[in-house]
Amino acid sequence: DQQVKQNSPSLSVQEGRISILNCDYTNSMFDYFLWYKKYPAEGPTFLISISSIKDKNEDGRFTVFLNKSAKHLSLHIVPSQPGDSAVYFCAAKSGLDFGNEKLTFGTGTRLTIIP
Amino acid sequence: NAGVTQTPKFRILKIGQSMTLQCTQDMNHNYMYWYRQDPGMGLKLIYYSVGAGITDKGEVPNGYNVSRSTTEDFPLRLELAAPSQTSVYFCASRTLGAQTQYFGPGTRLLVL
Numbered sequence: 303d304q305q306v307k308q309n310s311p312s313l314s315v316q317e318g319r320i321s322i323l324n325c326d327y328t329n330s331m332f333d334y335f336l337w338y339k340k341y342p343a344e345g346p347t348f349l350i351s352i353s354s355i356k357d358k359n360e361d362g363r364f365t366v367f368l369n370k371s372a373k374h375l376s377l378h379i380v381p382s383q384p385g386d387s388a389v390y391f392c393a394a395k396s397g398l399d400f401g402n403e404k405l406t407f408g409t410g411t412r413l414t415i416i417p
Numbered sequence: 418n419a420g421v422t423q424t425p426k427f428r429i430l431k432i433g434q435s436m437t438l439q440c441t442q443d444m445n446h447n448y449m450y451w452y453r454q455d456p457g458m459g460l461k462l463i464y465y466s467v468g469a470g471i472t473d474k475g476e477v478p479n480g481y482n483v484s485r486s487t488t489e490d491f492p493l494r495l496e497l498a499a500p501s502q503t504s505v506y507f508c509a510s511r512t513l514g515a516q517t518q519y520f521g522p523g524t525r526l527l528v529l
């Protein structure tokens with residue numbers, strides 16, 4: 303049962319344009335969400351996060367939007383740069399896991415920025 | 418500042434062999450995790466630890482064992498390697514009170 307879903311396995315975007323990566327979840331007890339970025343042959347690196355008490359969090363070119371009623375979050379990258387080409391994972395934490403917090407990961411979206 | 422280190426980077430095992438994947442972190446983090454990533458899939462949690470001497474199973478623990486004798490080290494043991502354990506293994510750690518996990522570079526394991 304995939305509780306965190308990234309339905310687009312891949313996405314191609316022109317350099318300078320906006321990249322929008324989507325993530326849906328089914329568990330209403332998730333209260334914290336993170337985006338990780340992964341280059342080939344490297345471990346995932348943390349990008350940006352959002353608590354369920356917010357609907358938007360911004361960090362430079364990266365913005366994450368959370369729509370709790372739709373159980374949907376999205377990552378916006380603007381403007382997109384060639385170095386943004388990577389696999390992006392959405393992850394979520396349940397509010398019920400107090401003290402033993404674990405993350406549930408989506409399957410990832412491969413973003414390719416076209417120069 | 419090394420962060421999370423993993424050894425080896427790559428290993429080929431024969432069916433039935435055993436091996437230990439090493440993971441060390443130098444950030445004094447309480448929590449440590451082992452994940453596996455299969456092609457086209459997300460990261461699945463194998464085992465985790467909330468501190469030295471305390472470990473617990475994750476989503477896919479069968480075929481693996483862990484121990485946590487120190488804060489820094491969290492080795493993952495495969496006792497009888499099977500082709501289904503062919504995967505990339507990531508170790509991660511985080512500090513108490515924070516949700517961000519820091520990942521190592523991964524170990525690619527091929528079981529033939």
